[in-house]
Amino acid sequence: MIQYAAILLMMIGLYGLLTNRNVIKIVISLNVLEIGLNIFIISIGFVYDGIAPILTSVNNSSALLFVDPLPQALVLTAIVIGVGTTALGLAIVKSIYQKYKTLEIDEVEEI
Amino acid sequence: MKKLLAFVLTIGLGLLIIFALDANTTFDDFGFANLAERVSTRYITKGSNVDIIFGQTLEPESGPANIVTSIVVDYRSFDTLGEVTVLFISALGVALLLGSAGAQKRMELNFKPNFMLRVGSRALFGIIIMTGVYVTLHGHLTPGGGFPGGAMIASAMLLLYLADDEFRARIKGFKILESIAGSLYVIIGLLGLVVATYFLQNFLPNGTVGDLLSSGIVPIIYILIGLKVGSEISGMIDNFLTEEEAQ
Amino acid sequence: MIMLDYIMLVLSILLLVIAFLAVSEKSLIKSVIFLSALSMLSVVAFVVMKAPDVALTEAVIGSGLVTALFVFTLLSIKKEESK
Amino acid sequence: MMSAILLIAIPLLAAFLSILSKKIAPVLLLLVGAANIILLWFVPSGIVIIGDFEMPFGISLFLDSYARIALYLVNGLFFIVTILNVVEYKKLSSILLVALAALNGLLLTGDLFNLFVFLEVAGIAAYLISTTNKKPLATFNYLVIGTVGSILYLFGLMILYGMFGTLNMMDMIHEIQTASIAYSSLILPFFLMFMGLGIEAKLLPFNAWVKGILKHSNTLSGPMIASVYAAAISLMFGRLINNLFMFEGKLLLVVTVLLALGVVLGEAMAFSSKKAREILLFSSISQACITVLLFVNGIIIWAVYVVIANALSKLVLYLIINRATKETKSDDVNDLQGLFAKNIFVGIAFTVAALSVMGLPLFAGFVIKFNYLTQLAVAGQMAIVALILVASLVEGIYFVKLLIKLWYSGEKEINVKFDLPYKAVFAVVTLMIILFGLYSAPLDSLDNGIDTMQDEIGVIYNG
Numbered sequence: 004m005i006q007y008a009a010i011l012l013m014m015i016g017l018y019g020l021l022t023n024r025n026v027i028k029i030v031i032s033l034n035v036l037e038i039g040l041n042i043f044i045i046s047i048g049f050v051y052d053g054i055a056p057i058l059t060s061v062n063n064s065s066a067l068l069f070v071d072p073l074p075q076a077l078v079l080t081a082i083v084i085g086v087g088t089t090a091l092g093l094a095i096v097k098s099i100y101q102k103y104k105t106l107e108i109d110e111v112e113e114i
Numbered sequence: 115m116k117k118l119l120a121f122v123l124t125i126g127l128g129l130l131i132i133f134a135l136d137a138n139t140t141f142d143d144f145g146f147a148n149l150a151e152r153v154s155t156r157y158i159t160k161g162s163n164v165d166i167i168f169g170q171t172l173e174p175e176s177g178p179a180n181i182v183t184s185i186v187v188d189y190r191s192f193d194t195l196g197e198v199t200v201l202f203i204s205a206l207g208v209a210l211l212l213g214s215a216g217a218q219k220r221m222e223l224n225f226k227p228n229f230m231l232r233v234g235s236r237a238l239f240g241i242i243i244m245t246g247v248y249v250t251l252h253g254h255l256t257p258g259g260g261f262p263g264g265a266m267i268a269s270a271m272l273l274l275y276l277a278d279d280e281f282r283a284r285i286k287g288f289k290i291l292e293s294i295a296g297s298l299y300v301i302i303g304l305l306g307l308v309v310a311t312y313f314l315q316n317f318l319p320n321g322t323v324g325d326l327l328s329s330g331i332v333p334i335i336y337i338l339i340g341l342k343v344g345s346e347i348s349g350m351i352d353n354f355l356t357e358e359e360a361q
Numbered sequence: 362m363i364m365l366d367y368i369m370l371v372l373s374i375l376l377l378v379i380a381f382l383a384v385s386e387k388s389l390i391k392s393v394i395f396l397s398a399l400s401m402l403s404v405v406a407f408v409v410m411k412a413p414d415v416a417l418t419e420a421v422i423g424s425g426l427v428t429a430l431f432v433f434t435l436l437s438i439k440k441e442e443s444k
Numbered sequence: 445m446m447s448a449i450l451l452i453a454i455p456l457l458a459a460f461l462s463i464l465s466k467k468i469a470p471v472l473l474l475l476v477g478a479a480n481i482i483l484l485w486f487v488p489s490g491i492v493i494i495g496d497f498e499m500p501f502g503i504s505l506f507l508d509s510y511a512r513i514a515l516y517l518v519n520g521l522f523f524i525v526t527i528l529n530v531v532e533y534k535k536l537s538s539i540l541l542v543a544l545a546a547l548n549g550l551l552l553t554g555d556l557f558n559l560f561v562f563l564e565v566a567g568i569a570a571y572l573i574s575t576t577n578k579k580p581l582a583t584f585n586y587l588v589i590g591t592v593g594s595i596l597y598l599f600g601l602m603i604l605y606g607m608f609g610t611l612n613m614m615d616m617i618h619e620i621q622t623a624s625i626a627y628s629s630l631i632l633p634f635f636l637m638f639m640g641l642g643i644e645a646k647l648l649p650f651n652a653w654v655k656g657i658l659k660h661s662n663t664l665s666g667p668m669i670a671s672v673y674a675a676a677i678s679l680m681f682g683r684l685i686n687n688l689f690m691f692e693g694k695l696l697l698v699v700t701v702l703l704a705l706g707v708v709l710g711e712a713m714a715f716s717s718k719k720a721r722e723i724l725l726f727s728s729i730s731q732a733c734i735t736v737l738l739f740v741n742g743i744i745i746w747a748v749y750v751v752i753a754n755a756l757s758k759l760v761l762y763l764i765i766n767r768a769t770k771e772t773k774s775d776d777v778n779d780l781q782g783l784f785a786k787n788i789f790v791g792i793a794f795t796v797a798a799l800s801v802m803g804l805p806l807f808a809g810f811v812i813k814f815n816y817l818t819q820l821a822v823a824g825q826m827a828i829v830a831l832i833l834v835a836s837l838v839e840g841i842y843f844v845k846l847l848i849k850l851w852y853s854g855e856k857e858i859n860v861k862f863d864l865p866y867k868a869v870f871a872v873v874t875l876m877i878i879l880f881g882l883y884s885a886p887l888d889s890l891d892n893g894i895d896t897m898q899d900e901i902g903v904i905y906n907g
Contacts, residue, residue, distance in 0.1 A: 004366060005406055006144040007132050008373030012380050013599070014128035019384030020592065021120045027389055027434065029588055031396050034427065035380050038403045040595055040602075041419070042376075045412050047606045048154075051145040051365075055411045056158065056181040057257060058323060063168030065159050069181070070411040071147050073154045073611075074602070076185035077557055078415045080197045081598065083261055083343075084564050086422050087204030088591050090350050091568060093434045094211040095587065099580040100438050111581050117385075131632065138629040140607040152609030156501050176497075182414045192494045192503040196549065196561035199456060203542045203565065206463065207572045210535065223436050249417070257413035265421040272429055289463055296460035300453055306495075313449040315496040347426060354433040 006046040012039030026099060026106045030092045037085040041078045048074035157185050169324040177320035177329020178254035186259070187332045191314040194335075195299065198342060202296060205346040208353050218356040220279055227277055235277035242270040250340035254329050260336040264343025271348040275355055285352055288345035295342035302331055302338075368409060376402050393431040400424035448492045448507045451480055451515065451548045459541035469537035470530045476541060477523040480548070484515050491554065491900070499904065500615035506554040509894040510748070514551045514679040517752055521672045521759060522547065524869055528763065529664040533576060536664070543569035543668075547676045551683075557611045559680070560598050563644060567594060570673055573665050574657045582656030589643055589653045597640030603633040614901050617687050627692055634689050638699065641684065645677045646732045647706055658725035663770065666721070666762040670728050675755040678732060682739040682747055687897045691740055699740055704831050706733030711838040720765045720775045723846055727801065728758055730835060738816055741823055744892045746816035753808050756873045757797035763866060764794050771860045777846060782853020783860060790862050791851060793870035798843045800877045803836050808880035811887060 016039055019032025048071030054062055056072035096106070103111045135141055142148050149155050160166050161175040168179055178184040186194050227235075243266075249256075250263025274281050306315035318330030327333075379402060383395035400423035407416035458476045462469035489512065492505040507515075522544055530537070546566035553559050567590040574583045605611060607629070608619040620630070646654050658670055685691075691699055710730030714723045731754045738747035768783050769775040784791025800809035813836070820829050862870075880887060 004144070004369045004373055005410065006135075008376050010131055010135075011125065011128045011377055013595075014124040015377065015380045015384055017127075017592075018121050018124040020588065021124070022117045023384070025389070026584065027431070028384070028392060031392055031431075032384050033588060033591060034396055035384060035399065036592070036595055038399060038423070039380070040599060041415070042403055042406050043599070044602050045407055045410050045415060046144055047142070047602055048147055048412075049145055049410045050147050050149070053411060055257075055413050057413070058166065058168045058179040058181070059256075060168055060324070063324075065166035069149070069158050071149055071152060071154045072157055072181040072185055073152070074605070075182045075412045075415050076190060076193075077602075078412070079182070079186055079261060079418055080193055080557075080561060082415070082418055082422055083197055084200050084561070086347075086427060087200045087568065088564075088587065089427055090430055091204050091207050091211075091571065092584065092587055093430050094208045094353070095571075095575075095580050095584045097434060097437060098211055098575075099584060100441065102580055104441075106438070108581070134629075134632045135603070138603075138607065138632070140623065140625050140629060141603065142606055147606075148609075153500050153611070153615075154609075161501075180414070189495065189497050189502055190555075190557075192555075193558055193561055195456070196558065196565055199459075199542055199545070199565050200561070200568065202460065203539060203568050203572070206538055206542075207568065207575075210539075210572060211575065221437060221440065223440060225436070258417050259414070262414075262417045262421045265418070265426060269421065269425050269429075272426070293460050293464050297457055300457040300460065304453060304457075307447065307449065308445065310496065312496045313447070313453065313492075313494050351426075351429070351433075354430060354437070357437070 006043060009039050009043035009046055012042065015039070024108045026096050026108065030089060030096065033092065034085065034089060037081070041081055041085075044074045044078050044081065047071070157181055157189060160184070166323060169322060171323045173320050174323055176316070177323065178332050179324045180254055180256065180259075182257075183254045183259050183332065183336070184329070187254075187335050188316055188329070191303075191335070194339070195303065195314070198296060198299065198339060201343060201346050202292070205292070205349050208350050212353040214358050218282075218358070220282060221355055221357045223279070225279070227279060232277050235273045239270055239273055242266055242273065246270060246340070246344070250337055251333070252326070253336040253340075254332045255324065255326070260339025261343055263336075263340040265347060267340065267344035268347035268351065271344075272351050275351060282356070283348060283352060285349060288349045292342050292345040292349070295338040295345070299335060299338050299342070302335060306331075365409070372402065372406055372409065376406065389435055393428060393435065396431070397424045397428040400427065446483075446486050446488070448487045448505050448552055449494060450483055451487065451552065452545050454479065454483070455541050455545035455548070459538050459545065462538045462541060466534070470534050473526055473537040473541055474530060477519070477526055477544065480519045480544065481516070481523060484512070484519060500610050500612040503553070503555040503558050504612070505552040506614070506897065506900070507552060508896040508900070509890075510683065510744075510896070511551050513748060513752075513894065514676070515548065517679075517755060518547050518551065518672060518676045519544075521667075521675065521755055524759065525664065525667045525672060528865055528869065533664050536573065536576070539569050539572045543573070547672070550676055550680045554613050555611055556601050556604075556613055556616065560594060560601065563594050563597065566673070566676075567591070567644070570669055573668055576662055576665050577657065577660040579656065579660045582653070582660060586653040586657050593640045593643030595640070596636050596643070600633040600636030600640060603636070607633075613688065614897065614904065617897070618901050618905050620688075620690065627690075630690070631695050634691070634695060635698075637684075638689065641677070641681050642736075645681045645736065646674060646729055647703065647736060654725055654729060655722070658728075659719065659721055661721060661762065661766060663763060663766045666766045667759050670725065670762050671755045671759040674728065674732060674758070675751050678735050678751050679748065681736060682744065682751075683895065683897070685736070685739040686742070686744055686895050696740070700737065700828070703733045703737040703740070704828065706730065707737070707831060707835050711835045715838050715842045718777055720777055720780055720846065721769070723842060724758070724761050724765060727839060727843075728754065730839075731801070734832060734835075737828060738820075741820060741825060741828075742892075743816055743819045743823070744895055745890055746812060746819060748894070749812045749887060750816065753800060753812055753877070756876065757801045757809070760793055760797040760870055760873045761801075763869070764790055764862075767862060767866065768858075768860045772858060777849050780858065781849055783850045783858055785851070785853035786859040787862060789867060790870060793874045794850070795847055796874045796877055798847060800881070802840050802843050804840075806878070806881050808877045808884075811881060811884040815887075
């Protein structure tokens with residue numbers, strides 16, 4: 004169920020990218036797209052009544068039914084890449100505003 | 115009108131993808147991921163056919179009890195090296211775009227921290243730093259590790275920036291810390307190449323699963339990543355909150 | 362449909378509604394708040410899908426620092442607007 | 445001890461150290477750039493395991509003659525571009541070091557998720573290099589479209605992971621070949637990954653960012669993005685097309701039509717543009733589409749030669765135009781009129797490079813174009829052969845038009861000073877183009893066998 008929601012979440016992010024003309028809204032839509040993709044990746048590894056892939060004193064043996072740990076390791080990387088790109092995007096947004104005094108793409112006459 | 119068309123198109127594309135995935139029999143359905151066919155069985159059983167018991171197994175193939183950490187820092191440690199580079203170059207880019215040669219001073223925002231914020235943040239600062247350090251140190255046992263730990267340390271710095279609008283952390287110190295932590299990570303990797311046979315190989319003993327001082331270089335690397343991520347994001351926050359000193 | 366499926370159903374609907382609001386909201390501040398709420402909901406989704414590591418990272422980085430960066434950008438733009 | 449991983453680790457270590465002091469950063473950049481080329485000479489081929497976990501479980505690099513040629517080309521070009529620009533763009537030294545590590549990682553890595561991480565690192569480095577064009581909106585466009593490209597690639601990759609459960613390139617190829625699955629289920633992931641990488645490789649329908657970036661490029665961002673990045677990403681893309689993607693039936697048709705459209709539209713737009721840099725960027729878009737078209741049809745060795753010849757000629761063309769634009773402050777064709785009247789040598793270099801891209805006899809471009817057209821004809825793709833011939837005709841017309849304008853001086857005198865290192869680079873490239881044009885025997889010494897990934901899989905899995 005969440006897998007379908009994740010795919011639709013990505014599509015809403017894509018919709019945001021296509022229709023928004025405000026620069027900050029585009030960065031927000033990019034974030035929505037990334038959050039959707041992260042949830043989709045985690046949903047690939049989900050197993051019904053599996054437990055979190057961590058050995059603890061309670062569930063201590065490796066024979067138990069675990070959730071797939073690999074997608075979680077990948078999403079850790081994808082989240083931090085998302086932060087890096089968003090921070091860079093916002094820095095560029097600030098320099099756009101300093102140069103053109105507007106956030107709307109249509110009002111910027113950058114030939 | 116254009117928005118409605120775009121909306122219908124994207125949702126249609128989404129439904130198309132959903133149907134394609136449903137029709138795809140080899141693609142495991144949600145909740146029925148068949149781990150036996152996947153590479154991750156090796157990560158869970160750590161390559162041994164006998165059970166890995168928390169607190170008893172000695173010298174497993176990869177130390178951390180937290181299997182996700184064993185993937186992030188041991189099995190696929192090269193990904194994390196690339197990952198750290200992404201944050202490094204983003205922080206560098208933000209400094210390049212927003213920073214400037216001249217002296218920087220705090221931006222006067224029409225936001226004066228009131229009494230509650232100042233007192234509250236002093237109390238919270240200690241707790242957040244402690245949690246950040248705890249999460250980083252226990253990365254290989256409990257959920258968390260370098261990335262959330264470092265980000266928590268950076269959010270503690272963020273709290274200081276909010277609590278007092280004259281405060282400026284020592285950026286030079288962050289840069290040196292960031293550079294040392296990053297270079298140490300690569301040097302540990304090269305050490306693995308020189309001492310053992312492969313780059314980023316875990317050449318220290320793994321100890322028993324579940325001890326604090328276990329799994330070789332993994333906690334060391336996670337502490338370095340924690341320091342690096344913490345200093346980078348604090349540097350980013352400083353760049354976002356300062357502006358050119360009006361000469 | 363076990364209890365888990367009900368939770369997931371509610372979560373999916375909430376996720377989609379808040380995402381659509383975040384994307385189609387006119388005012389920037391509201392849009393950023395919706396994005397932060399979406400980030401918190403994704404943390405709940407990660408916890409439900411048994412991914413504690415990712416939930417912790419997303420909570421601290423996603424809703425904590427990313428929202429802070431957005432708010433700082435908006436503040437500095439509002440300041441220059443008023444100048 | 446001497447393993448291929450050093451090509452990535454040494455630039456990364458230098459990048460981390462270079463932020464300590466601004467003075468040593470450019471020195472480190474040049475030192476590591478040269479060290480990489482020398483190191484490449486001693487590095488043994490084969491699979492390089494990282495972290496002591498064998499093939500599908502850990503990450504591994506794969507160095508064969510295909511990757512070695514690509515690495516020589518990318519490291520060499522990178523070194524040339526950094527030498528010419530290090531004095532002027534000192535601030536970007538750390539970013540260029542990270543870009544070098546990322547490009548080497550792209551070409552070497554044998555793991556598909558690792559490829560995504562290096563794509564992001566190289567992408568972010570490219571966004572920062574393009575900020576030197578002082579056009580923040582174009583950089584913003586590039587960032588958004590590049591990130592969407594990486595997200596599409598990751599989405600396709602995770603669907604493949606959901607199906608086959610592995611992330612290693614060789615393991616995935618083996619699984620796809622041995623799994624008895626309906627081809628229709630592979631169409632979605634392959635097309636998503638093709639679109640994601642197509643955005644990075646400047647293929648037509650997805651390259652809205654190229655115009656903004658290369659139209660305002662300077663002597664660093666122009667050659668770096670149009671020549672070094674383009675070569676690295678199309679060779680990596682070629683590696684994936686040869687081994688991973690199996691294009692058949694409908695998907696092959698859709699991809700071929702998309703690429704053919706890219707070639708034609710690229711040439712048409714180049715024909716109609718008045719700005720010198722626009723002509724160059726549209727011609728490099730259509731060249732990129734031709735390269736991917738060749739890879740899709742399995743003509744590997746000639747596609748690699750097209751990438752090499754294009755990278756070298758684009759380097760010369762972009763350096764000359766950007767250098768001239770910096771002096772004359774505009775790259776409109778009539779403002780640059782008579783550019784070569786004063787400096788004949790630079791004019792010859794530009795003409796040789798342009799004619800080689802066009803594919804005129806006597807130059808390397810002709811030999812390469814002749815061979816890949818015959819191979820395409822042998823493969824029975826007559827429609828594509830005709831299309832490329834028409835494209836070359838159009839290309840010939842607008843290049844000759846440009847050359848005539850640049851050679852015969854109009855009313856005002858332009859004298860643009862090209863200092864010695866520029867002339868040295870032009871001399872070397874012109875010599876190579878003419879040498880390989882006349883004496884093309886060494887070109888035939890290599891064949892499609894340079895990409896040995898399939899044999900490696902055979903060795904590993906069938907014992």
